[in-house]
Amino acid sequence: xxxxxxxxxxxxxxxxxxxxxxxxxxxxxxxxxxxYVQYPNQGLQLLLKYLSGSTLVKGINxxxxxxxxxxxxxxxxxxxxxxxxxxxxxxxxxxQGGSEKLVFGKGTKLTVNP
Amino acid sequence: xxxxxxxPRYLITVTGKKLTVTxxxxxxxxxxxxxxxDPGLGLRQIYYSMNVEVTDKGDVPEGYKVSRKEKxxxxxxxxxxxxxxTSLYFCASSFVTNNSPLHFGNGTRLTxx
Numbered sequence: 449x450x451x452x453x454x455x456x457x458x459x460x461x462x463x464x465x466x467x468x469x470x471x472x473x474x475x476x477x478x479x480x481x482x483x484y485v486q487y488p489n490q491g492l493q494l495l496l497k498y499l500s501g502s503t504l505v506k507g508i509n510x511x512x513x514x515x516x517x518x519x520x521x522x523x524x525x526x527x528x529x530x531x532x533x534x535x536x537x538x539x540x541x542x543x544q545g546g547s548e549k550l551v552f553g554k555g556t557k558l559t560v561n562p
Numbered sequence: 563x564x565x566x567x568x569x570p571r572y573l574i575t576v577t578g579k580k581l582t583v584t585x586x587x588x589x590x591x592x593x594x595x596x597x598x599x600d601p602g603l604g605l606r607q608i609y610y611s612m613n614v615e616v617t618d619k620g621d622v623p624e625g626y627k628v629s630r631k632e633k634x635x636x637x638x639x640x641x642x643x644x645x646x647x648t649s650l651y652f653c654a655s656s657f658v659t660n661n662s663p664l665h666f667g668n669g670t671r672l673t674x675x
């Protein structure tokens with residue numbers, strides 16, 4: 449079974465600063481990796497996903513993530529954040545070829561201050 | 563528009579009064595799932611369904627029931643709600659393959675007094 453650890457529960461940053469939200473996973477098999485974003489009073493929506501191929505994945509709203517197999521990480525980055533990026537971000541993993549669905553991390557609340 | 567629709571968005575009830583939260587998707591997804599979200603605990607899976615008439619327990623199924631009589635609908639039933647079921651609930655759906663991302667509803671905030 450997989451597990452996903454998001455190392456920071458809260459990340460405060462100033463507007464236009466860069467941000468990195470950290471995610472590590474544990475699995476005995478290869479995994480698919482996802483980042484979801486939850487804006488206030490809304491459901492989760494897909495930000496980006498890594499299925500195979502290039503380890504640098506670009507998503508919506510200028511976010512990107514890099515899959516690092518040796519470090520079992522999938523950190524999310526944005527070079528310059530906006531106030532509107534304030535949200536909770538969830539990392540998730542699913543075993544390739546398995547029947548189990550996504551395992552979620554506990555989430556990281558990103559607060560962008562003016 | 564492709565979407566997962568949950569109703570109601572907000573619900574306040576009393577201990578022991580049976581309730582149902584509905585969930586419907588229009589994307590012909592085989593897989594549907596219910597989660598609850600609590601502060602500090604993230605998302606925890608309650609029940610899921612791989613297809614019509616096939617349901618399985620997730621991580622926290624106690625006190626909940628589900629049914630999957632039609633592909634598009636996956637209601638969550640609390641037959642005797644208790645205060646510890648006060649939470650934010652999400653329904654989600656996807657195609658059954660593991661590389662298919664989940665589509666989420668907008669959530670149901672339930673308060674049990």
